[in-house]
Amino acid sequence: MSALTNFFTKLRLHADQFRVSAPMVGPLFDDADQRRISHDLDAVRTRFEQHPAWPSSGALGERR
DSSP, X not given: OXXXXXXXXXXXXXXXXXXXXXTTTEESSOOHHHHHHHHHHHHHHHHHHHOOSOOOOSOOSOOO
């Protein structure tokens, strides 16, 4: 078993790098990154539901 632990240490793999989930339950632990991504996607989705056009950049012509 120590050889396997040594192998994972050399690869810099840790158990907390992988999300653990169960069938029909979903994630077993709270994931801050997943919450942030979900919040950002909800913000973009509601913005485009209210204003379905992408805003213009402000620079409308060719500039030299």
